[in-house]
Amino acid sequence: xxxxxxxxxxxxxxxIVDGVDLDVAAGExxxxxxxxxxxxxxxxxxxxxxxxxxxxxxxxxxxxxxxVSSYQMLTVGLxxxxxxxxxxxxxxxxxxLRMGGxxxxxxxxxxxxxxxxxxxxxxxxxxxxxxxxxxxxxxQRMLEIARTLIMDPKVVMLDEPSIGLAxxxxxxxxxxxxxxxxxxxGILMVEQNVRRALLASDRGYxxxxxxxxxxxxxxxxxxxxxxxxxxxxxxx
Amino acid sequence: xxxxxxxxxxxxxxxxxxxxxMALGMVLIxxxxxVLNFAHGVLFMxxxxxxxxxxxxxxxxxxxxxVLSILTLALIGVVLEGVIFRPLxxxxxxxxxxxxxxxxxxxxxxxxxxxxxxxxxRTSSVSSLVKVGQLSFxxxxxxxIAVVVSAVTALYLFLTFTRxxxxxxxxxxxxxxxIVVGINPNRIYALTFMIACALAGLGGALLGPLFLIFxxxxxxxxxxALSAIVIGGMGSIPGAIVGGFGIGVVESLSTLVIPSDYRDxxxxxxxxxxxxxRPWGLFGVRVRGEH
Ligand SMILES: Nc1ncnc2c1ncn2[C@@H]1O[C@H](COP(=O)(O)OP(=O)(O)OP(=O)(O)O)[C@@H](O)[C@H]1O
Ligand SMILES: [Mg+2]
Numbered sequence: 337x338x339x340x341x342x343x344x345x346x347x348x349x350x351x352i353v354d355g356v357d358l359d360v361a362a363g364e365x366x367x368x369x370x371x372x373x374x375x376x377x378x379x380x381x382x383x384x385x386x387x388x389x390x391x392x393x394x395x396x397x398x399x400x401x402x403x404v405s406s407y408q409m410l411t412v413g414l415x416x417x418x419x420x421x422x423x424x425x426x427x428x429x430x431x432x433l434r435m436g437g438x439x440x441x442x443x444x445x446x447x448x449x450x451x452x453x454x455x456x457x458x459x460x461x462x463x464x465x466x467x468x469x470x471x472x473x474x475x476q477r478m479l480e481i482a483r484t485l486i487m488d489p490k491v492v493m494l495d496e497p498s499i500g501l502a503x504x505x506x507x508x509x510x511x512x513x514x515x516x517x518x519x520x521x522g523i524l525m526v527e528q529n530v531r532r533a534l535l536a537s538d539r540g541y542x543x544x545x546x547x548x549x550x551x552x553x554x555x556x557x558x559x560x561x562x563x564x565x566x567x568x569x570x571x572x
Numbered sequence: 573x574x575x576x577x578x579x580x581x582x583x584x585x586x587x588x589x590x591x592x593x594m595a596l597g598m599v600l601i602x603x604x605x606x607v608l609n610f611a612h613g614v615l616f617m618x619x620x621x622x623x624x625x626x627x628x629x630x631x632x633x634x635x636x637x638x639v640l641s642i643l644t645l646a647l648i649g650v651v652l653e654g655v656i657f658r659p660l661x662x663x664x665x666x667x668x669x670x671x672x673x674x675x676x677x678x679x680x681x682x683x684x685x686x687x688x689x690x691x692x693x694r695t696s697s698v699s700s701l702v703k704v705g706q707l708s709f710x711x712x713x714x715x716x717i718a719v720v721v722s723a724v725t726a727l728y729l730f731l732t733f734t735r736x737x738x739x740x741x742x743x744x745x746x747x748x749x750x751i752v753v754g755i756n757p758n759r760i761y762a763l764t765f766m767i768a769c770a771l772a773g774l775g776g777a778l779l780g781p782l783f784l785i786f787x788x789x790x791x792x793x794x795x796x797a798l799s800a801i802v803i804g805g806m807g808s809i810p811g812a813i814v815g816g817f818g819i820g821v822v823e824s825l826s827t828l829v830i831p832s833d834y835r836d837x838x839x840x841x842x843x844x845x846x847x848x849x850r851p852w853g854l855f856g857v858r859v860r861g862e863h
Contacts, residue, residue, distance in 0.1 A: 407754050409754075418748060424746050426745055431738055434738065435739065435750075
């Protein structure tokens with residue numbers, strides 16, 4: 337579904353992402369792992385047209401989406417949740433969800449979608465009138481995920497969804513990702529929490545210095561001795 | 573004494589309304605773009621001149637002249653944002669330089685077109701007096717208060733309940749997240765400038781008939797508005813409203829006890845006191861690192 341070929345990206349000066357190929361199929365969770373500063377976030381920004389310097393091929397269901405502006409990516413079916421918190425802190429939870437449907441001009445459809453998403457996430461429904469800032473870190477993550485679902489995207493990209501969350505919340509985030517995959521969406525995650533992320537994924541890419549070093553089934557990567565040595569703190 | 577206080581309360585509320593219009597525009601721009609538009613005073617002045625122009629040379633109707641000058645100012649706002657401020661987006665310092673440059677260009681442009689002397693515009697709302705007890709005020713006093721209260725209410729409803737207004741708040745709170753949900757930031761920036769300039773133009777259009785229309789007529793309102801938003805708390809809309817009305821009322825009341833030439837001193841003394849005691853303002857949030 338999402339197909340990336342020869343992707344390069346950076347911020348002027350040295351290229352941070354230097355020729356990356358990756359695919360995400362419908363119903364699949366794919367995770368990119370790599371150390372601090374490897375360029376994981378920059379991959380997602382380059383795909384989403386948020387990196388100042390970029391080249392390559394990005395298609396979604398065979399449609400060329402490389403030149404699409406970031407703020408129109410949702411109209412072609414691509415959603416992105418940045419690494420740092422991205423709820424609107426002083427909008428209510430409902431207003432946050434409604435902003436997720438900013439691109440929908442049909443007010444009734446927006447109403448229906450918000451109601452549907454609220455049913456999926458009961459915490460958000462209970463506290464709908466509260467400011468998003470009053471939610472815990474994990475709940476804010478859930479709101480960010482819920483907010484992207486209003487536009488019913490084909491592929492959701494998540495930048496370090498588990499970072500800074502309590503273990504219980506980490507489980508909830510990953511199981512939500514699985515739920516979305518089961519509903520036919522493609523999920524592309526970037527993670528430092530390597531073991532947990534791979535356990536929750538179907539396939540993975542190992543990124544080093546802006547290039548993909550290893551790619552395999554998630555199971556195989558967990559078992560891979562190079563991966564465990566480098567990223568899971570296991571000594572050989 | 574009671575009547576004198578009442579008289580100054582009405583005068584103060586009227587001037588305060590003008591400050592609120594200015595302060596709201598500046599706070600909107602500051603909230604969304606994080607830059608203070610120092611050219612706001614000359615936009616206010618432009619509103620006065622345009623209303624004069626439309627009133628005498630086009631419509632003959634004061635309300636219609638106001639509407640036309642607001643629309644022109646809105647258009648000017650969109651152009652200023654697109655042509656001057658957008659290319660300087662990531663350069664705060666140059667944006668401030670640009671807004672100071674705009675003051676020179678617009679002020680001198682107006683002097684070229686209309687000459688340096690003050691213009692008069694005696695509308696019927698200025699000639700007709702309203703009696704309240706033994707006091708009388710011009711009709712324009714109440715027109716100003718009513719129009720500003722309506723404009724502020726409309727702005728509040730727009731920001732709170734419409735999709736575009738919510739998107740404006742969203743963009744000011746988290747620009748990156750706004751892009752991620754599909755908001756085109758350039759549209760929001762243009763809209764912000766459009767509204768802010770229209771409010772400044774409305775201020776000039778309302779105050780013009782009461783006082784005179786002259787190239788520096790916007791300077792004092794802008795300084796007062798600036799004080800209002802600092803006192804109210806940078807970026808706070810309720811702060812701008814309370815600050816604007818507060819400054820108007822306090823400066824008017826102060827003329828009861830001290831010579832009216834010292835009016836401005838009182839305002840700036842309050843400003844300095846506020847900066848010393850509570851630098852984050854009445855409604856502002858205390859940020860770590862401030863004290
Ligand atoms: N906005 C930016 N401007 C300039 N350089 C940047 C910017 N963002 C990131 N970089 C640089 O790009 C490199 C890769 O950053 P990136 O955020 O993609 O890494 P990451 O793998 O996501 O790391 P982390 O685990 O810390 O999130 C780093 O060296 C970083 O300093
Ligand atoms: Mg990152």
